[in-house]
Amino acid sequence: MGYAKHRGKIRFESDLEPDFSKEISSIPEGEQLFSCIQCGTCSGMCPLSQYMDYTPRQIIAMIRGGFKNDVLSSYTTWLCASCYSCAVECPKEIKLTDIMYAAKRLAIREGVYPKRFPIPILAHEFFKNVDDSGRNSEGRLILRLLLRTNPLRLFNQAGLGWRLLKTGRFSLKKESIVHKGELKNILKVLEKEHMVKSKEELAPGREAGS
Amino acid sequence: MSTVGTGSNDKCKIGVYVCHCGINISSKVDVSKTVRFAAKLPHVTVSREYKFMCADPGQDLIQQDIRDGRINRAVVASCSPLMHEPTFRNTMAEAGGNPFLFQMANIREHVSWVTLDNTAATEKAMSLISAAVERVVFHQPLMPNRVPVHPDVLVVGGGIAGIHAALTLADAGQKVYLVEREPSIGGHMAKFDKTFPTLDCSACILTPKMSAVRAHSNITLWSYSEVIGVDGFVGNFKVRVRRKPRYIIEERCVGCLDCIEACIYKSGKVPDEFNEGLVKRKPVYIPFPQATPLVAVIDAKTCIGIRTGKCKMTCIDACERDAIDLNQSEEINEIEVGAIILATGFKTFNAKRIYRYGYGKYSNIYTSLELERMVNAAGPTGGEITLKNGQKPKAVGIVHCVGSRDNKTNKYCSKVCCMYSLKLAHLIKERTGAEVYNFYIDMRTPGKGYEEFYDRLLEENVHFIRGRVAEITDWVMTPEEEGKLVIRAEDTLVGVVRRVPVDMVVLSVGLEPQPDAEDVGRLFNISCTREGWFLERHPKLAPVSTFTDGIFLAGACQGPKDIPDSVAQAGAAAAEALALIDRGYVVLEPNTAYVQDELCSGCKTCIDLCPYGAISFDDEKDTAKVNGALCKGCGTCVASCPSGSLQQYLFTDDQIFSEIKGVILYA
Numbered sequence: 057m058g059y060a061k062h063r064g065k066i067r068f069e070s071d072l073e074p075d076f077s078k079e080i081s082s083i084p085e086g087e088q089l090f091s092c093i094q095c096g097t098c099s100g101m102c103p104l105s106q107y108m109d110y111t112p113r114q115i116i117a118m119i120r121g122g123f124k125n126d127v128l129s130s131y132t133t134w135l136c137a138s139c140y141s142c143a144v145e146c147p148k149e150i151k152l153t154d155i156m157y158a159a160k161r162l163a164i165r166e167g168v169y170p171k172r173f174p175i176p177i178l179a180h181e182f183f184k185n186v187d188d189s190g191r192n193s194e195g196r197l198i199l200r201l202l203l204r205t206n207p208l209r210l211f212n213q214a215g216l217g218w219r220l221l222k223t224g225r226f227s228l229k230k231e232s233i234v235h236k237g238e239l240k241n242i243l244k245v246l247e248k249e250h251m252v253k254s255k256e257e258l259a260p261g262r263e264a265g266s
Numbered sequence: 267m268s269t270v271g272t273g274s275n276d277k278c279k280i281g282v283y284v285c286h287c288g289i290n291i292s293s294k295v296d297v298s299k300t301v302r303f304a305a306k307l308p309h310v311t312v313s314r315e316y317k318f319m320c321a322d323p324g325q326d327l328i329q330q331d332i333r334d335g336r337i338n339r340a341v342v343a344s345c346s347p348l349m350h351e352p353t354f355r356n357t358m359a360e361a362g363g364n365p366f367l368f369q370m371a372n373i374r375e376h377v378s379w380v381t382l383d384n385t386a387a388t389e390k391a392m393s394l395i396s397a398a399v400e401r402v403v404f405h406q407p408l409m410p411n412r413v414p415v416h417p418d419v420l421v422v423g424g425g426i427a428g429i430h431a432a433l434t435l436a437d438a439g440q441k442v443y444l445v446e447r448e449p450s451i452g453g454h455m456a457k458f459d460k461t462f463p464t465l466d467c468s469a470c471i472l473t474p475k476m477s478a479v480r481a482h483s484n485i486t487l488w489s490y491s492e493v494i495g496v497d498g499f500v501g502n503f504k505v506r507v508r509r510k511p512r513y514i515i516e517e518r519c520v521g522c523l524d525c526i527e528a529c530i531y532k533s534g535k536v537p538d539e540f541n542e543g544l545v546k547r548k549p550v551y552i553p554f555p556q557a558t559p560l561v562a563v564i565d566a567k568t569c570i571g572i573r574t575g576k577c578k579m580t581c582i583d584a585c586e587r588d589a590i591d592l593n594q595s596e597e598i599n600e601i602e603v604g605a606i607i608l609a610t611g612f613k614t615f616n617a618k619r620i621y622r623y624g625y626g627k628y629s630n631i632y633t634s635l636e637l638e639r640m641v642n643a644a645g646p647t648g649g650e651i652t653l654k655n656g657q658k659p660k661a662v663g664i665v666h667c668v669g670s671r672d673n674k675t676n677k678y679c680s681k682v683c684c685m686y687s688l689k690l691a692h693l694i695k696e697r698t699g700a701e702v703y704n705f706y707i708d709m710r711t712p713g714k715g716y717e718e719f720y721d722r723l724l725e726e727n728v729h730f731i732r733g734r735v736a737e738i739t740d741w742v743m744t745p746e747e748e749g750k751l752v753i754r755a756e757d758t759l760v761g762v763v764r765r766v767p768v769d770m771v772v773l774s775v776g777l778e779p780q781p782d783a784e785d786v787g788r789l790f791n792i793s794c795t796r797e798g799w800f801l802e803r804h805p806k807l808a809p810v811s812t813f814t815d816g817i818f819l820a821g822a823c824q825g826p827k828d829i830p831d832s833v834a835q836a837g838a839a840a841a842e843a844l845a846l847i848d849r850g851y852v853v854l855e856p857n858t859a860y861v862q863d864e865l866c867s868g869c870k871t872c873i874d875l876c877p878y879g880a881i882s883f884d885d886e887k888d889t890a891k892v893n894g895a896l897c898k899g900c901g902t903c904v905a906s907c908p909s910g911s912l913q914q915y916l917f918t919d920d921q922i923f924s925e926i927k928g929v930i931l932y933a
Contacts, residue, residue: 093671093707093708094707094758095667095671095707095733095734095758096732096733096734096736096755096756096757096758097734097735097736097756098756099733099736099756099758099763100733100734100735100736100737100754100755100756100763101736101737102763105756105763106763110761111756111758111761111762111763113756113758114761145622145736147671147672147673147674147734148673149673149674
């Protein structure tokens with residue numbers, strides 16, 4: 057995608073995607089996005105804004121401006137804890153949390169999320185786990201997450217892991233359900249439907265699957 | 267311009283004129299097609315189109331056709347009758363025709379402006395024209411009624427707008443009744459210390475006007491009074507005013523304050539409304555030193571003497587002029603006026619509604635109006651800005667847009683808050699030397715000298731942080747926040763969240779309609795906007811008139827307004843009222859009801875139903891009789907008449923049924 061080269065303080069019109077805001081605002085009530093008055097209440101309410109690279113308000117401005125690469129590769133959307141403080145206090149009643157989810161979905165679909173950042177990887181690994189065996193195995197999930205993000209932290213956490221293992225709070229055993237095949241079929245159908253739907257979402261007005 | 271068809275020489279000769287209205291109509295309606303269609307309708311002798319029928323050349327078309335004897339009735343298909351019916355009726359009259367042998371078909375508001383479909387628009391335009399043609403056949407020549415206008419004016423509300431309107435009218439020689447709900451006139455302006463952007467002393471410019479009201483021989487000032495009933499119509503309103511008992515005989519009281527000192531309460535007991543509850547007052551009080559009229563008032567809810575009768579009543583002994591009368595009761599005065607000016611003002615937003623700003627929870631959080639009283643030299647602290655512990659604040663935060671620009675409270679911008687916040691910031695900086703932080707969404711300073719005032723504040727090193735305050739808390743994160751109020755907001759220009767510790771917070775509350783604005787609107791038969799502001803007749807071209815003729819608006823009751831705008835509107839309202847009075851008469855629509863004697867069975871159903879008492883019973887003829895001077899043309903009696911003997915001019919059964927027929931036949 058080449059998003060990394062856009063880190064400077066200038067954006068040319070050719071760097072921007074004018075339809076990006078339409079893509080995001082196609083979610084239910086997403087058109088509220090355009091009534092933002094940039095007051096910053098969302099950022100002020102956000103308990104996590106101090107860790108974000110862009111404040112929630114900036115994310116809205118960037119979506120409206122078509123800063124697709126900047127938004128999809130930012131940490132902000134992934135740090136959102138879905139506490140809904142911003143949505144509750146927004147004077148224009150913008151469902152900012154939903155917009156964050158829309159951006160996250162798009163980032164995953166396009167593969168443009170911050171690499172080695174734990175939250176998207178956690179989501180991904182969690183799904184893989186469940187898809188695989190029908191149930192989440194915590195021990196394996198944590199192992200894979202640490203391996204994929206920061207393997208050095210394995211040593212850091214080893215002591216804690218050992219203590220948890222000893223007391224039976226943590227297991228490396230793979231957990232599984234009986235009829236794995238049936239769940240797989242259900243998920244397959246769902247995924248197929250979702251793919252058709254998301255194509256429509258991505259290109260509103262265009263014929264699906266054509 | 268083109269002409270299509272000339273018809274028969276029938277007695278009834280109708281001219282149809284279709285207006286393009288620039289492209290307002292012609293872009294949707296095929297005008298030429300409607301003209302050709304109209305030419306074939308019965309009795310139509312002339313059918314024409316023109317770019318602007320309301321312009322002089324357009325009107326000339328009609329007049330020439332009348333003078334040449336081609337037509338004696340006219341249908342104009344153009345805009346809403348609200349817009350130009352009077353215009354075309356005049357056109358008819360000037361050319362020697364009767365103005366009521368005319369009908370308008372609204373093909374703009376009802377057709378071209380409300381559809382994207384050209385075919386449907388043309389069809390509907392044709393059916394409306396056919397309806398108007400069918401109807402105008404049954405129109406009768408009528409004479410409008412002229413009614414004299416009563417020369418007196420009622421002004422409701424004694425704030426700066428009401429005061430200015432009353433003085434303007436009184437100076438022009440009209441008799442004015444000024445009714446104010448509170449014990450004194452002056453309104454919100456009397457509470458302010460300074461006014462933006464010139465920093466004039468508010469009292470210094472207001473009190474001379476208040477004294478002028480009291481002294482003016484043409485003004486009858488009724489303070490502590492409310493309008494409770496309005497009857498009649500433009501030029502002839504009958505108004506009932508309730509004068510609440512103030513338990514002080516107004517003519518005798520000189521405002522010497524002896525009764526207040528003598529009150530058995532040695533100190534204040536009730537929150538002082540004028541000082542926004544910052545201090546307490548006694549049950550007997552004068553709101554403020556410059557009160558007009560300077561007459562004490564006794565609060566019946568808290569005075570022991572009035573409530574229980576078991577009081578030493580030291581006030582009565584103290585009054586040398588025997589002005590106190592604890593048995594006073596309310597008085598109802600009835601007056602007749604020709605015009606009414608409403609200047610009932612506004613109230614401020616209740617800051618408690620936004621809980622995360624902590625108003626009422628933390629001390630040292632004030633609303634802007636409370637701070638106005640605090641910085642006022644005549645206020646409870648003598649102009650000192652102090653914290654609850656008596657110290658001067660070292661840092662003060664001013665929070666803009668409290669209750670404004672928010673879908674959950676008020677959507678609109680309250681217009682005056684940016685400027686008064688700047689003024690307060692200046693006064694706080696001047697009096698305390700504190701660091702002042704303004705938290706704003708957008709700085710709105712349009713107005714003469716307003717932007718320059720903002721520039722001045724920037725140079726005075728007042729801090730401006732562009733961001734709406736998220737919350738105000740006493741939750742401490744760093745040592746320097748200890749014991750302070752922390753304001754949390756995003757500095758949107760920098761893109762970081764800031765926590766600013768301050769000693770005092772001022773909430774710049776927005777403006778809201780009076781809580782009883784809807785009731786007042788109903789009383790005077792005018793409408794309110796969704797927010798509750800009184801609705802003007804036209805937002806641009808009739809900003810002081812209402813949809814009820816003879817009732818005008820002034821000041822913030824129509825929408826948030828600062829002092830210059832309120833005064834300007836008050837002057838405009840006075841001029842409009844004067845224009846009405848000076849003409850001396852009003853022309854009433856001749857849409858009154860009448861009885862067809864031969865059909866009336868004398869059942870008297872209509873007599874009790876008439877809201878205006880316009881129908882009486884003729885004992886000789888055994889029929890009902892309508893007094894045309896009292897009838898307002900509401901149509902209630904017409905609808906209720908079991909024998910159909912009651913009819914209404916301009917709305918007879920023939921006219922309405924033929925209009926319906928016209929729509930159906932050619933639809």
